[in-house]
Amino acid sequence: DVKVTQSSRYLVKRTGEKVFLECVQDMDHENMFWYRQDPGLGLRLIYFSYDVKMKEKGDIPEGYSVSREKKERFSLILESASTNQTSMYLCASSLAQLNTGAFFGQGTRLTVV
Amino acid sequence: AQSVAQPEDQVNVAEGNPLTVKCTYSVSGNPYLFWYVQYPNRGLQFLLKYITGDNLVKGSYGFEAEFNKSQTSFHLKKPSALVSDSALYFCAVRDGGYSTLTFGKGTMLLVSP
Numbered sequence: 001d002v003k004v005t006q007s008s009r010y011l012v013k014r015t016g017e018k019v020f021l022e023c024v025q026d027m028d029h030e031n032m033f034w035y036r037q038d039p040g041l042g043l044r045l046i047y048f049s050y051d052v053k054m055k056e057k058g059d060i061p062e063g064y065s066v067s068r069e070k071k072e073r074f075s076l077i078l079e080s081a082s083t084n085q086t087s088m089y090l091c092a093s094s095l096a097q098l099n100t101g102a103f104f105g106q107g108t109r110l111t112v113v
Numbered sequence: 114a115q116s117v118a119q120p121e122d123q124v125n126v127a128e129g130n131p132l133t134v135k136c137t138y139s140v141s142g143n144p145y146l147f148w149y150v151q152y153p154n155r156g157l158q159f160l161l162k163y164i165t166g167d168n169l170v171k172g173s174y175g176f177e178a179e180f181n182k183s184q185t186s187f188h189l190k191k192p193s194a195l196v197s198d199s200a201l202y203f204c205a206v207r208d209g210g211y212s213t214l215t216f217g218k219g220t221m222l223l224v225s226p
Contacts, residue, residue, distance in 0.1 A: 004156075009154075033213065033214075035216075040122075040218060041218060042203065042216050042217055042218035042219050043157075043203065043216040045213055045215075048213055058213070090156055090157065092157075092214075094214075099145050099162075099164045101147045101149075101159050101162055101205070101214070102214055103159070104149075104156035104157040104158070105156050106155055106156045107154070107155065107156045109154070
């Protein structure tokens with residue numbers, strides 16, 4: 001069974017902290033994504049990566065960075081967490097082919113206090 | 114650019130009745146269309162997709178969707194709703210010029226006993 005695993009289900013961090021969200025997929029997928037989900041706004045793309053060490057900005061990259069050192073792992077970094085980054089974060093992966101969908105992790109609910 | 118609209122924030126239906134969750138899209142090329150479902154505090158689960166071929170696509174849990182090119186729509190349907198179908202549903206689109214999925218804002222489906 002395909003699997004995308006996010007390291008934490010729930011996180012509480014303080015304003016100004018550096019926060020790492022980790023995501024691992026076991027499907028040998030080329031593409032990996034980080035989305036943010038907020039009520040009434042749906043899913044918004046933060047960053048994606050189509051290969052190791054490659055990254056592209058999504059719709060809302062400000063305040064975030066990413067790292068992909070290995071094919072199976074994609075990390076989202078909040079350099080200095082702020083309260084407006086309190087949200088549900090969803091990692092996903094997919095094959096490179098455009099006719100495939102994406103597989104999602106279970107989500108990390110981050111609260112910044 | 115690619116975009117998706119889900120015009121209803123919430124759909125209410127009685128158990129046993131047919132349900133429809135609406136989705137319209139905009140792409141520059143041929144669309145690849147997807148429906149996902151999300152249960153509380155969980156990631157997104159794939160329901161079905163349209164790539165090419167028959168306009169009526171069948172998916173998981175008895176759901177189906179009808180692709181209508183002239184109306185640029187991809188509505189999700191089920192002949193007989195279950196209380197357990199209550200969840201948040203997302204429509205997504207991907208076209209030939211993009212590597213990423215664009216999601217709608219989601220529609221909450223509430224099925225009453």
